[in-house]
Amino acid sequence: MPADKQPYPSVWTRPQRPRREQPPLSRGQIVSAALELLDAQGIDALSMRKLGTRLNAGATSMYTHVANKDELIELVVDKVYGEVEVPSADDPAGWRAAITRCARSMRATLLRHPWIVSVQGEVGVAYLGPNVMRQNEAILAVFEQGGFTLEAADRALNTVVAYVIGVSTSEAAWLTTLARSGKSEQEWAESLWPTAEKAARDYPRLGKLYAAQRNQNMSATRDAEFDSGLECILDGLAARFAPQEVRHSS
Structure with a gap:
């Protein structure tokens, strides 16, 4: 189905392409590798090229399962919710x-x-x-x-x-x-405390709350x-x- 005919641009609304032979990579392998990359380096590090290099696979193998990066993220998000x-x-x-x-x-x-x-x-x-x-x-x-x-x-x-x-x-x-x-949370809180204390000087309620939280x-x-x-x-x-x-x- 052409992209402009899809009811919504999503991996869940696009019919799966018929495959005449087993592709070298499964969708599960691609999604698992993408999740590892995202957990290690964050969302900005994810690209189809970098993922292909990680999997030692060409673009054709990748695009058999996902049309683009957005569809890949949909799949990874659903895997996380699992x-x-x-x-x-x-x-x-x-x-x-x-x-x-x-x-x-x-x-x-x-x-x-x-x-x-x-x-x-x-x-x-x-x-x-x-x-x-x-x-x-x-x-x-x-x-x-x-x-x-x-x-x-x-x-x-x-x-x-x-x-x-x-x-x-x-x-x-x-x-x-x-x-x-x-830094640890405690180290960060202690280093930030003088600034927070000064900022809350004219706000007694906030100052009281900050003081109560300091050693927690x-x-x-x-x-x-x-x-x-x-x-x-x-x-x-x-x-x-x-x-x-x-x-x-x-």
Whole structure:
């Protein structure tokens, strides 16, 4: 199908080309190599030429599976989402516990691959990838098991995912900066403290918050803040959408 006839320029909407013989490289090999390159060097390092060199393969072998770099990124993003723990609607601990574990797993996955946050809004129709669809179907089932209607479950899914991606985007940027500096979080915080203290001099509330955070474990604080924010999200979703008897039992 010509590119201009595609309903949307995405690897998920383009029919697969018929192959008369087995290509020297599989799609899985290409995607795995691209993921290794992205994790090691970041999004700016990815190119079809560099990937071909890494795989010792020519362009023809690559383009058998993907039409361009954008399609390749779609495939890699879906592979990353395959690492997220899929929640179970039959979780005996209840829907909140299942969604909490999934959200924590999603955050951890995104932070293992910090380059991904820079392409989240540019990845075509990523929601059509099989791993993303499997994840979303499972999350919808969990919310339905918790008493949400399907429409409410969809809103809840979008709200939780938006929260996780929003927090993870800021964290990934922070951790990337740290990695480039060669400092630990604690070392960075201590070196930044005099500047932050001076900047907050005329802002007493901020100054009080900064002072309280100075000697805390930065990684543990980020974990606690994520969990606290997620609890607020789930409280709001329960109050808005869950039946009262389910709300109290979960």
